[in-house]
Amino acid sequence: MAAGQKSRAGCKDLIFMRYTGPKHKLCRREGVKLCDSPKCPITRRNYPPGIHGVKGKRRLTPYGKQLREKQKARSLYGIAERQFRNYYLKAIKLKGDTGQIMIDFLERRLDNVVYRSGLAKSRQHARQLVSHGFFHVNGKRMDIPSYQVKVKDVISIKQGKAEKKVFLDLDKTLQKHETPLWLHVDAKKMEIKVTSQPETESMSLVFNPQAIVEYYSR
Secondary structure: OOHHHHHHHHHHHHHOOOOOOOHHHHHHHHOOOOOOOOOOHHHOOOOOOOOOOOOOOOOOOHHHHHHHHHHHHHHHHOOOHHHHHHHHHHHOOOOOOHHHHHHHHHHOEHHHHHHHOOOOOOHHHHHHHHHOOOEEEOOEEOOOOOOEOOOOOEEEEOOOOOOOHHHOOHHHHHHOOOOOOOEEEEOOOOEEEEOOOOOHHHOOOOOOHHHHHHHHOO
């Protein structure tokens, strides 16, 4: 294979990979807090990473602005490009606001529900717990982080996993956690119940869903 072909193949692989590097670097690149750390450096260094510090404000084209909004959403939910684009392709086939439908897909991911409920410290942590079979959905083992939960679904911690260190003092943890209104968490039963659809319109988003739709519809 020619050198140019190898280079293009490598770039294509990177597009579909999930980012596994430093999370704070992404926060500084996008200029918003995308991680779950209270010590995120974006509060002190609100400028892109680099050894030379601030180099002036970047001027982005409309396309560049749309790309950055898409990257913010991808980084926030920790999703590879192929899967993220698939959410868009599914959303445009449904009636309604495509951007809001995409957010609905992202919020109803099982790993996000576990995170939103306070049972995991971050979405990445939630993804690990789901992948390792810590949870059941409606009594059946589910280890697919992207699984789409539905209204009335019950997510429970697998028997034998509830004693793990990660779930110690869960009552105290949940008292400090603000759970979305569309989820109900029973700390005693260690269950999450999906009571309604995600209230995407009332969410405080760090990205512009309409810009993402415009990016993919070009």
